[in-house]
Amino acid sequence: MVEQNLRYRSDEPVSDPAVTVDAFADQNNATAVRIEPGDDARALLPHLDRLALVEVNFPAYTDGRGYSAARILREHGYAGELRAVGGVLLDQLSHMRRCGFDSFAPNQAISAEAAEKAFATWPEVYQKTVDGRPAIWAKRHPA
Amino acid sequence: MYQYDSYDQSMVDARVAEFRDQVERRLAGDITEDQFKPLRLKNGLYLQLHAYMLRVAVPYGTLNSRQMRMLGDIADKYDRGYGHFTTRQNIQYNWIKLQDAPDILADLASVEMHAIQTSGNCIRNTTSDQFAGAAADELVDPRPYAELLRQWSTFHPEFDYLPRKFKIAIIGSETDRAAMKLHDIGIQLVKNDAGEIGCKFYVGGGMGRTPMIAPVIGDFVPPLQMISYLEACLRVYNRYGRRDNKYKARIKILVHEIGADEYRRQVEEEFAHILTLGLEPPAEELERIKGFFEQPGFEAGASDDLDLSDPDFALWVDQNVHAHKQPGYAIVNISLKPVGGIPGDATADQIRLMADLALEYSFDELRVTHAQNIVLPHVRKADLYTIWQKLDAADLSAANLDLIGDIIACPGLDYCSLANARSIPVAQKISERFADLGRQRELGELKLKISGCINACGHHHAGHIGILGVDRKGVENYQLLLGGCEGADTSLGTITGPGFNEDGIVDAVEKATNVYLAQRDEGERFVDTYRRIGMAPFKEAIYAKETANG
Numbered sequence: 001m002v003e004q005n006l007r008y009r010s011d012e013p014v015s016d017p018a019v020t021v022d023a024f025a026d027q028n029n030a031t032a033v034r035i036e037p038g039d040d041a042r043a044l045l046p047h048l049d050r051l052a053l054v055e056v057n058f059p060a061y062t063d064g065r066g067y068s069a070a071r072i073l074r075e076h077g078y079a080g081e082l083r084a085v086g087g088v089l090l091d092q093l094s095h096m097r098r099c100g101f102d103s104f105a106p107n108q109a110i111s112a113e114a115a116e117k118a119f120a121t122w123p124e125v126y127q128k129t130v131d132g133r134p135a136i137w138a139k140r141h142p143a
Numbered sequence: 144m145y146q147y148d149s150y151d152q153s154m155v156d157a158r159v160a161e162f163r164d165q166v167e168r169r170l171a172g173d174i175t176e177d178q179f180k181p182l183r184l185k186n187g188l189y190l191q192l193h194a195y196m197l198r199v200a201v202p203y204g205t206l207n208s209r210q211m212r213m214l215g216d217i218a219d220k221y222d223r224g225y226g227h228f229t230t231r232q233n234i235q236y237n238w239i240k241l242q243d244a245p246d247i248l249a250d251l252a253s254v255e256m257h258a259i260q261t262s263g264n265c266i267r268n269t270t271s272d273q274f275a276g277a278a279a280d281e282l283v284d285p286r287p288y289a290e291l292l293r294q295w296s297t298f299h300p301e302f303d304y305l306p307r308k309f310k311i312a313i314i315g316s317e318t319d320r321a322a323m324k325l326h327d328i329g330i331q332l333v334k335n336d337a338g339e340i341g342c343k344f345y346v347g348g349g350m351g352r353t354p355m356i357a358p359v360i361g362d363f364v365p366p367l368q369m370i371s372y373l374e375a376c377l378r379v380y381n382r383y384g385r386r387d388n389k390y391k392a393r394i395k396i397l398v399h400e401i402g403a404d405e406y407r408r409q410v411e412e413e414f415a416h417i418l419t420l421g422l423e424p425p426a427e428e429l430e431r432i433k434g435f436f437e438q439p440g441f442e443a444g445a446s447d448d449l450d451l452s453d454p455d456f457a458l459w460v461d462q463n464v465h466a467h468k469q470p471g472y473a474i475v476n477i478s479l480k481p482v483g484g485i486p487g488d489a490t491a492d493q494i495r496l497m498a499d500l501a502l503e504y505s506f507d508e509l510r511v512t513h514a515q516n517i518v519l520p521h522v523r524k525a526d527l528y529t530i531w532q533k534l535d536a537a538d539l540s541a542a543n544l545d546l547i548g549d550i551i552a553c554p555g556l557d558y559c560s561l562a563n564a565r566s567i568p569v570a571q572k573i574s575e576r577f578a579d580l581g582r583q584r585e586l587g588e589l590k591l592k593i594s595g596c597i598n599a600c601g602h603h604h605a606g607h608i609g610i611l612g613v614d615r616k617g618v619e620n621y622q623l624l625l626g627g628c629e630g631a632d633t634s635l636g637t638i639t640g641p642g643f644n645e646d647g648i649v650d651a652v653e654k655a656t657n658v659y660l661a662q663r664d665e666g667e668r669f670v671d672t673y674r675r676i677g678m679a680p681f682k683e684a685i686y687a688k689e690t691a692n693g
Contacts, residue, residue, distance in 0.1 A: 037386075062181065062264070064304025068381045071301055075420060091165065091182055098300035121161050123153045126294045128422050129301070136150045136294070137424035140431065 006115050007103040009081055014053040034085070041069035045076050052080045056101070061087030067099045074100035074130035093118040100130045144205055144508060145290050145435045147255045154297065155252040158259055162186050163245035170242065185265060185303070187258030188244055191558050195239040197247060198261040203271035203289035203313075204232035204511040208502035211509050213254045215494030221247055226494060228479060228487040230551060230602055231310070232270050232511040233261060237558050259297060264305045266296040266377070270312045272320045273512040276436060277474050277520040279466040283315035283332035283340055287433045288369065291424060295370050302377050306384035307392035309377070310349075322513060322605060322629035324348045324357045327394045328376060335363060342369050346376055346406070347398030350599035354635045355395040358403040360410060368414075370423050375413035379406065438469075439506035445471025445523050456531050458580065459542040464527065467520075473527060475505070475519040476512070477534060478541040478549060482578040483571050486552045487515030496537050504530055513602075514551055514590075516544070546583040547591050547656070548574050551602055555595030555612065556619070562595035564612025564619035565645075569593055572649045586656055589669045592627070605629040607670040608652060609636040621648035625655060625681055626673045634674075639682055651685045658684045 007013065018034035019027060021043060032053035035041055044051065054073060056066040070082055081103055084096050088106035093115055096104070104110070128135040147155075162182075169179045183189075187198035199214070206214075214234055218226045221243050222236040229235055239247070251257055261268055269292045276284045292311060296302075302309070312321045315332040323329030329345035341363035348357030364372045380394045383401075398406045447470060451457040465474040477497060479487050489497070497517055501509045504526045510518035522530065534540040543549045550573060553559065555566030570593055577583055592606030596613070603609030609624035620642040627636030643651050656669070658681050663672045673681065 062304055063386060064264075064302070064306075065382055065386075067301045067304065068378050075416070089178060092304075095298075095300035095303055122157055122298060124150050126154070126297050127299055128420075135424070137428040139150065140148075141425055141427045 005105050005109055006112060007081075008097075009102050011081075014081065016053070018053060018055045035066070035069050037063050037065040039069070041072045044073065044078075048073070048076065048078045048080075051078065053083065054078065054080065055083045055085045055105075057085045058087040061089050061092060063087075067095065070096070070099040070101055071130055090114055090118050094121045098125065098127075098129045098131045098133070144207060144286075145202075145432065151294075152252075152255070155255070155257045155259070158186070158257060158298075159245060159248045159252050162248055166241060166245055181263055181304075183244075184263035185260055186244070186248065187261035188239070188241070189262060190560070191237065192556075192560050193558070194237065195241055195244065196235055196237050196558065197239045197244060197258060198229070198231075198233050198235045199251060199256060199258050200261045200268040201233050201256075201511050202293045203269055203275070203286060204273050204513075205271075205275075205286065206501075206509045206511065207507045208498040208509070210254045210256055211498035211501065212495055213250060213256065215491040215498065217247055217250060218491040218494065220250075225488055225490045227485075227554065228489065228511050228515045228517070230513050230515060230553070230600060231261075231268060232273070232513055233268060234511070235554070237554070262308075263303075264307050264309075265303050266299060266305075266309045266311065269293055269296065270310070270321055270326075270513060272314045272316055273510040273518045274320060274465065274474055274520065275315065275510075276438070277467050277469075277472075278316055278318070279468045280318055281316045281468065282334055284436055285313045285315035285330075285332055286436045287429060288315075288330070288332065288342075288366065289313050290432050290435075291370065291429060292373070295373070295424075302381055305377070305381055306386045307389065307394075309380075309394065311373075317631070319630040319633075320512075322602070322633070324633045325350055325354070325602075325605060325629060326357065328373070329357055330369070332366075333363070340366050342366060342372070344372065344376070346410075347395040347403070349393050349395040350602060350604050351393065352390060352597040352599070353393075353396065354599070354604040355399060356633050356635070357395070358398065360398075360403060360407050366429065367423055367426055368418065371417045371420075372410075372414055374417050374422060375410045378413050378417075379409045383409075439508075439521055441469045441472060441521070442523065445469075446525055447471055449524055449527065453528070455535075455540075455542075456528055458584075459531055459540055460527060462542040462546065462584070463544045467522075469521070471524055473522050473524050475522045475527070475530060476544045477517040477519065477539050478543055479516050479539075480543055480549050480574065481538055481541045482548065483575045485567050486550050486570050489517075493537055493539055496533065496539070500530055500533060514545075514549060516549070542580060543583055545588045545590065547577045547586055547589040547608075548580075548583050550574060550591045550593060551606070552593040553595050553601035555593075555601075559595065559600075561598055562612070563597075563614035564595045564621065566593045566595040566601055566610075566612060569610060569612070569621060569645060569648060572645065573652055576649050576653060586659070587668055589656070590628075591652070602629070603627070604635045605633070606636060607668070607673070608655060610648060610652075611638075613642065615642065619645065621645065623648060623651050623655070623685070625678065626670060628670050634670075637678060639678065639685055641686075654684045655681050 344361035594601035624636030
């Protein structure tokens with residue numbers, strides 16, 4: 001099991017090892033899957049009910065495909081744990097959180113205190129995403 | 144023009160604080176240069192050959208006098224007393240110290256400015272028509288849409304690590320003054336027969352080493368779905384744009400490889416999904432922003448009469464002053480291309496003078512153009528002579544807009560660590576060769592653009608005459624291109640043949656102009672003659688062996 005660094009969920013962590021997207025398609029009982037940058041997150045959409053953990057791997061922090069993968073899963077209602085793994089740096093945390101990640105297993109450990117500060121970087125946000133924060137435009141024009 | 148509310152201000156203030164912290168961590172050695180690089184790039188800070196360069200965003204090229212004045216003050220306080228206006232409608236300072244950068248950002252934030260996303264593989268500063276809100280041929284004022292775009296693209300969490308940089312231009316006139324089809328996304332605001340506004344999306348254009356003209360992907364996207372459509376375009380690119388080779392990573396390569404039809408299909412599919420998410424700012428927000436772009440209080444019945452008895456003034460009016468939609472008013476183009484000068488450079492004093500002129504005579508507004516000039520968009524014709532005299536006294540009255548002296552050039556090897564050759568000395572030599580204004584006017588509209596490397600920051604592909612500096616076995620060599628053009632009739636230039644040295648390229652340009660003068664038909668521009676007669680006559684003249692009487 002990957003050593004967990006930061007987790008922002010109250011449920012019990014999944015202990016099953018995450019399998020590849022290909023293996024997941026063949027295993028009816030797998031509850032954890034790991035997405036590589038080239039994988040299509042939409043392949044998981046028919047199976048969101050049985051998933052408890054999706055790991056999104058960032059082999060390089062500069063490869064931003066995982067941000068789209070995360071958002072797509074959340075936009076389709078995935079409510080389980082969404083973990084960013086690998087090239088996860090302090091300065092990426094707040095954007096990752098905004099795209100739906102709620103746990104982080106960085107190659108280089110990040111302290112909980114530093115992470116809290118990173119999440120608080122933006123007092124406001126310009127876009128509506130999947131993190132529930134109201135966009136500035138919504139605050140300007142309350143319904 | 145747009146003014147920040149407390150939300151907008153809090154965002155730029157947060158950015159200053161974040162970057163100050165990042166610089167401190169870098170200086171303390173807590174993060175490596177490799178980790179720091181993308182962070183500083185997202186704040187417009189490049190490491191160049193001699194120092195750091197800071198690129199400041201001028202959103203859609205629009206400034207007020209207070210902002211312009213600050214740009215001059217920054218040039219004095221942190222640089223060497225000048226700044227360089229760029230083809231992206233921004234300004235760059237070439238002699239910046241890393242430890243000063245957070246203070247500069249704080250100074251910028253005090254006048255509602257920033258350097259956010261002026262570099263890095265993210266959505267860059269949106270560009271637009273420098274005559275927006277003033278041009279006689281305008282259909283829709285693009286600025287409110289550009290501001291909506293600015294806010295949407297600022298710190299977009301999903302699109303901060305794209306395969307490559309991403310440039311968006313938006314226009315609202317029939318005449319394209321923003322080279323819109325040579326952007327990753329070009330949006331043209333159009334009207335249908337019912338008078339409704341729509342966004343025509345061109346996706347996958349660009350220059351660089353593989354220049355491409357963008358195909359139409361979305362014909363008529365409703366304005367209140369523009370952001371959702373952009374999300375769809377960017378998401379498809381973020382997921383499927385190539386990341387194996389940085390030279391094939393721009394969206395133009397994706398659109399080209401899978402084809403415009405397949406890209407469109409994928410965008411439409413994503414768009415249909417995104418429309419269900421409610422990501423679009425409401426109509427009230429667009430209306431709120433539009434409120435900042437209402438027509439200034441023009442004087443009714445202002446006179447169209449002009450006293451043109453001063454011949455130098457008359458030449459300047461003829462060349463640099465453009466028609467305004469309001470009777471009695473005009474658009475003034477201030478050329479930053481004096482004979483022998485560095486294209487786009489302005490001193491701190493010149494910058495402050497232009498700020499003063501804007502405050503006094505142009506409803507407190509200026510624009511930066513992608514041709515590296517400055518515009519005073521709303522000037523009473525009655526004030527033109529006074530303005531011209533003040534410009535003339537500050538060496539800002541070059542009457543060469545769109546002539547061969549109005550050269551676009553990148554910073555080149557004098558500053559840039561990517562460059563293979565110098566651009567500035569070539570621009571200066573050509574400018575001097577064609578110093579005579581009568582000769583320039585005889586040649587007519589002739590857009591000459593110089594890049595010091597294949598990345599094409601100097602837009603050489605789109606020049607009627609383009610020059611590309613390359614490195615040939617350690618020696619600077621210049622290739623000549625003919626027939627490029629931006630705008631509605633966008634075309635890409637063709638290389639004439641073997642390259643030249645620095646003096647040879649100046650001679651070659653002159654020979655090309657001589658062919659044009661000899662062969663042109665009535666009313667033809669250089670590029671029109673080239674299109675009619677083709678490359679052969681130019682090639683023949685340029686590469687002809689010197690003869691006894693030649």
